[in-house]
Amino acid sequence: MLSDKALLNPLLQLLKIPSVSTQEEHTSDMEKARKYLVHLFNSLGFKTKILKGKKHDAVFANLTTDNRLPTTLIYGHYDVQPPDPLEEWKTPPFEPSVKDDDIYARGSADNKGQHMIHIMAVKKLLEKGKPPVNFKFIIEGEEEIGSISIESLAKKYSKNLLLCDYLMVSDTEMKKNHPSIDIGLRGLLYTEIRLQTADHDLHSGVYGGVAENPVNILAYLISNLKDNKGRVLIPNFYKDVASL
Template identity: 35%
Template sequence: MTAVHDDITMHIEGRHAAILEDFQALLRIPSISALPTHDADTLRAADYVLGMLRKANLEHVQRIETDGKPLLYADWLHAPGRPTVLLYAHYDVQPVDPRSEWNSDPFAPVIEDDYIIARGACDDKNNLTAIIHATAALLAEGTLPVNVRFLIEGEEESSGEAIEAYVRAHAQELASDIVLIADGGIAGHDQPQLEYGCRGMVYVELIARGSQRDLHSGTYGGNAPNPLFALATIIAGLKKPDGTITIPGLMKTVRPPSEAEWANWRKQIPRFEADMAADMGTPLVGDPVQSPIMRAWAQPTLEVHGFVGGFQDDGSKTVIPAEAKVKLSLRLVPDQDPAQVLKLLQKRVAKLTPPGITTEIVNLGMGMPFFTDPTSPAFKASVQALGAEFEKEVWLARAGGSVPIATTLQTVLGADTVMVGFGLENDGAHGPNEHTHLPTFFRGVRSFARMLRAFGEIPGAH
């Protein structure tokens, strides 16, 4: 095996300049999908990626128009008897605000020491560039060990609606044995990691309504229903101050982690907790019955994201608003169903609503939790490939975040699904001065090539 892998390593090393050129060119395009003023940029990024796919000698390279941002498709299906791998990444990025906290132009990539700094450097133009160039290197070297389909989207950082609809409508054409989600993270630059699960989500706006107009607190205070106080009461009633969620029935559907999972997690606990505490600048808090890693990976959480309503400016105004809203989300774990959790939440909120107030829950988005079998052949092949590249044992982890498209691809295509990526938690994805570690980025290119090779060696996968 080492001979072949050394070939890939050498071949990719010979292409570093070309890979870096594409990476930087992509980073220069402000493809912010959430902002309509950047629609033309987002299309430019899509076209640039189409060019990369063509240069890689992929076939059927095409822009698929949708109601939102276009999807990009390409394939190479000339490895009969070998598995078909669907490769997913996204070409859009988050907005850059607060702009004032950036030390350089977010769309003029700067290289400092081993790092490249730009919006999208760690989420997800690094992984996008890496999977295309890994495939290009293998094709240029001779042939691909697997069949591949690229499906790349441009609204992962906004709605994600186009790809959801497309996958459901075109399951046959996308038929694949393995899905590789190139949009994950790594535990450390020296510590490879594979995530076999992440959390589902219910994101709602909870609206409370009281009187028919805003009121003066002097005249009406003490006699008027106050929607802001009602929302505070409801939120406080959904969780104890220590973090325990108090929604009846919510915990019943939680699948406990297996002994094998725990065995893996135990090794990661010190680093996980130390990194998180350092990043927050405070000790970890939460449900005292659970350990922090359990709270992040294997338990549902409920968080408040914003209160909207009443007086928001500087100074004092004595208003009792007629209406107020709170944004909140629940992160879900296997085997929790978002629709069912939404019902439990509605029931609990109705019970907590104080007199004089009516409440309404608006569903702003739901996603299934993702879970894949870490003993599946595709997963084990991924572990082997990453371990060889990093020369280190791969940590098996779950993630606290949500990647709804992973679950959709997994269930609609019935494929083994693997998530992998090469950004670190403190690389500043979504924040100012987002960056990535260039040696780890190139290691990512090599890792993807090794994974495709490893998938090709799975016997009888197709």
């Protein structure tokens, strides 16, 4: 693909837009990224619509060529993580550089590269004639801030715009030369705990072994979150997890 300029250029253009969803100063860049995607989808014959998000809108695109054919919905996100710390970049994060088979830029591997592969794959299919399925895309702009609107959008449009037979998530990765199908994505749950016992430093000769050291209490707490097989010990943690 890297040698095919027509397929590569749209990705490079998108990578140049600093669509950082977490930072207020990039709000106009977020819009720029949306406009770029809308323009790209329209040029391929898709019908597009902006879906209102709580913070940043999502881009929806639909190419239904035949109602009798099944429909594949492809998910991606156009927002990226902030590029800091900047001094660790060997090339500027929003000036994509192509070296051998790799592209270096913020978002190239998460997730602009991946959803652009899907868009360009559809472009290639269209060049060959009528594709065997209908295509829909939803490219959101809030993935890096916890996908705060995707659940309500999915509910709101599940019977019409987002109705599909298959759903593909582009937001995964594969090792070089090892094609893979991801069958499960994990999440995270984080919390910050501050613990203070005494209000000032205590003399070890007088208080040692008597007063609790917060470090030990926190270590005890952390060591009790999982058993030695990695299973979470928090009561009811697995209560709503369906078995495969």
